[in-house]
Amino acid sequence: MRRLTLFSLALLLAVLGIVPAASAQMYRWTDDRGQVHYGQGLDSVPQQYRDSPRLLSFPAAPPELKPAGSATPSGTAQIRFTPGQPIWVSARINDTGSAQLMLDTGASVTTISPRVLAQLGVSSRSALRGSIRGVTGTADALLVVVDSIEVAGATAGPIRVVSHDSELGQGDGLLGRDFLDRFTVNIDNAAGIVTLTPR
Secondary structure, rough: OOHHHHHHHHHHHHHHHHOOOOOOEEEEEOOOOOOOOEEHHHHHHHHHHHHOOOEOOOOOOOOOOOOOOOOOOOOOOOEEEEEEEEEEEEEEEOEEEEEEEEEOOOOOOOOHHHHHHOOOOOOOOOOOEEEEEEOOHHHHHHHEEEEEEEHHHHEEOEEEEEOOOOOOOOHHHHOOOHHHOOOOEEEEEEOOOEEEEEE
8 A cells, every 4th residue: 555655646746747857866676575676766765775775877868759659558457466466467568579577666667677678679779878886786777768568458658668687586577657657557456456547
């Protein structure tokens, strides 16, 4: 319930135009259950995890995306999940192939494994290059454009995603708010159903 409240607050701030631009500092942290989260600004990291987040750095704000097709999200989706467990979705990328992503309303951006993006033919030629810096060192990361992401019939794009191994132990990455914010998201924990409805 707390995550849904935080999501609603973030959505309200986005509507009011208070959320920082895409060039804001992005952080990655792991909670007590071992789940990896991403957020914009250090304020997005819960207080108890602020000693360990990694800063993801990217160059200055990239130019606005020019939609290849309709920028309006389409399709309503219903996703079944086991209450109390992470919500995994099969996300079709560029209508080419699928990636198994964990739905994370706390993640500002979608992250997908570089291996999966390469297998799906997503070009990194014009990607923004950056690095993830943390206490254990640095790792390279790319900000790449995918034309579309489709989850159970709900489609949106183009979207910039972080090409990075999320180290989740399973799956291929995280489905973040850059996709989810294009939909009204209803998580019914009692029924074990997530409904995505285009805004």
